[in-house]
Amino acid sequence: MKKFIEGSMAVAEGVKICRPLVVSAYPITPQTHIVEHLSQMVADGDLDAQFINVESEFGAASVVLGAEASGARSFSATTSQGLLLMGEVLFNIAGMRLPVVITVANRSVSAPINIWNDHSDSMVIRDSGWIMLFAENNQEAHDMQIQAYKIAETPEISLPVMINMDGFILTHAYETVDTIGQEEADKFLPPYKPEIYLDVENPITMGPLEEPQWYMETRYRIQEAQMEAKPIIKRVAQEFKEQIGRYFGGLIDTYRIDGAETLLVAMGSAIGTIKDAIDELRDKGEKVGLLKIRCFRPFPNEEIIEVLKDVKNVAVLEKAVSLGASGIVADEIKGALYHTPYRPEISNFFLGLGGRDISKESIIEIYNETITKRQDNIFVDIHPDIVEQIKIR
Numbered sequence: 289m290k291k292f293i294e295g296s297m298a299v300a301e302g303v304k305i306c307r308p309l310v311v312s313a314y315p316i317t318p319q320t321h322i323v324e325h326l327s328q329m330v331a332d333g334d335l336d337a338q339f340i341n342v343e344s345e346f347g348a349a350s351v352v353l354g355a356e357a358s359g360a361r362s363f364s365a366t367t368s369q370g371l372l373l374m375g376e377v378l379f380n381i382a383g384m385r386l387p388v389v390i391t392v393a394n395r396s397v398s399a400p401i402n403i404w405n406d407h408s409d410s411m412v413i414r415d416s417g418w419i420m421l422f423a424e425n426n427q428e429a430h431d432m433q434i435q436a437y438k439i440a441e442t443p444e445i446s447l448p449v450m451i452n453m454d455g456f457i458l459t460h461a462y463e464t465v466d467t468i469g470q471e472e473a474d475k476f477l478p479p480y481k482p483e484i485y486l487d488v489e490n491p492i493t494m495g496p497l498e499e500p501q502w503y504m505e506t507r508y509r510i511q512e513a514q515m516e517a518k519p520i521i522k523r524v525a526q527e528f529k530e531q532i533g534r535y536f537g538g539l540i541d542t543y544r545i546d547g548a549e550t551l552l553v554a555m556g557s558a559i560g561t562i563k564d565a566i567d568e569l570r571d572k573g574e575k576v577g578l579l580k581i582r583c584f585r586p587f588p589n590e591e592i593i594e595v596l597k598d599v600k601n602v603a604v605l606e607k608a609v610s611l612g613a614s615g616i617v618a619d620e621i622k623g624a625l626y627h628t629p630y631r632p633e634i635s636n637f638f639l640g641l642g643g644r645d646i647s648k649e650s651i652i653e654i655y656n657e658t659i660t661k662r663q664d665n666i667f668v669d670i671h672p673d674i675v676e677q678i679k680i681r
Contacts, residue, residue, distance in 0.1 A: 296321030302433030382417025387440030404643020548577035
């Protein structure tokens, strides 16, 4: 059913049809509307679930860990400092192989305090063992919820999934979203029936102390599961296309790459603006296209190599920076290409930090700079006068 709704409501609608038994979250901007909608659904009897109020995001993550360990499909949502406060528990959830789904309304991290969008928060958690998906728009954010549970609950994977959507830009934007009906959802996503869960009749231990002779093998198995998740993510996307009729790509997606000599690489809501810029450049005869990374963990090395092998230039547009080092996504791409014979010129640009507007003109300027010279660690649209005014405190 087509609805003109806020992005947060689109997510809540997507979660509801997955029939979670436990929802727990702590309000924090710009995530709050997601769980507000879910709590209202529970109160109205539209969602048969326990909505558990907690005192912090650490508590919310702990609740869904315990619920999932008991065999209940669970959901939470958070952002920014809230996500970082969950950090310890997020590592535990992945280490215990619990298929929790969390939606993150991506937001910058303090200090200075800033409530607007970039990807600084989720990039901190990238090594925790969670599968990480990034939504381009609210339709994809809606569709990702049900796909995430199907991926996470695949027995041989059994890993948590983090769905990332840009805060405010998507969460608070109203768009027409084709929502999935409950009957369709039930056909696509079967009831959750874990093989291993806490049961007083058959007691087990989860998350025990592991000495050195066991711990390394545990991390190895999580790494294996991440790699084994790649074909599962692609398969679920294809099944979704066949059953629901929409397809956003599995691990990656591309736009106008035929004959392209330069590719722009990005994740999240900036994709729409980049497509507009590419259309304008293509109309002028420029050979440029887009590589959209939909799945950041596991990182789609093979798919990226296949797309980049015949291009001359690559511009990676990032909404987070590894301070003291370089571009996170750019370094991943360089690593993927290292053992191949392919050597495109890779430039990386930081833009949109703290919610700064990403304009079509900025994208075109990035393209022009990329084809003339290699650029490393370039902060786009920096104001030198403001930089000069900022003093060390």
